[in-house]
Amino acid sequence: MHKENNLTKNQQIVLDLIEKSKEPVKAYSILSNVKKRGINAPPQVYRALEKLIKIGKIHKVESKNAFVVCKNTNCEVSNATAFSICQACEKVTEIINSKLSKYLKSFQDNTGMKYKKYNLEFFGLCQKCKSK
Amino acid sequence: MHKENNLTKNQQIVLDLIEKSKEPVKAYSILSNVKKRGINAPPQVYRALEKLIKIGKIHKVESKNAFVVCKNTNCEVSNATAFSICQACEKVTEIINSKLSKYLKSFQDNTGMKYKKYNLEFFGLCQKCKSK
């Protein structure tokens, strides 16, 4: 909502919109909601999204092709993300759990590949949906 | 390659194609490659993919919108998947690691949400690309 440093006008407009939303926002939903602010076409939105992802301000929820603000002060560069996704109401929450991130950041598979980045998505029922 | 039980003709054709491929296959690549076998339109491919995913024969690699055969005899229902993805050559490998899956299957976040399913994608450089 407030002016962030080093962001262009379009990036700020897109970030503001994602921040205001309670749920993940899709690119074309962003587009239609920012047309009144002078963003006219998909590439303008996708370029802003790309930059915001790169600097860790937002994340893409891959299974939903939607975007959320980062809730984690530590993942400035967006290289270690985890989400909890309700299969009923589609609520998405970023998981902030240092044990989990520590475990995954240091994970080594048997091929010796060293990981720079991971994205984890958990699916289940949230409290509200469980009790229905 | 060999006839699987309980699969329809289209499901078998699509599965065969994905099994033959060394790399993740995209839906429209599948479509163009199975036209000679009588599959003509996207819904036929997507329905087959949906079923194959449900029974755990294949997985979707979300970050690539592509499909791979399951390499893990244990994830019959596809509810616990992990992949390693090379950012250079795009090679994708299913990670089969019982410690990892045990850890993630029993993971609890602070909201008390109980997870039924997860998908984890690691990114980095594979051995071959690292040494270039």
Place this chain on the structure above:
DNA sequence: CTACATAATGTTATATTATAACAAATTTAA
């Protein structure tokens, strides 16, 4: 066996997500 209901498959059309290609404007740095 029919005749009807149900489910599965085929087909056409369209919706949704994302990027290519180029033009115009802005910024940078000789």
Place this chain on the structure above:
DNA sequence: TTAAATTTGTTATAATATAACATTATGTAG
């Protein structure tokens, strides 16, 4: 300054996925 480089705007199109309905196959009651 002015030419190059980068960023932004714009048009067009590519790539991914599903809706809607027609057709065919399968199952079930009479």
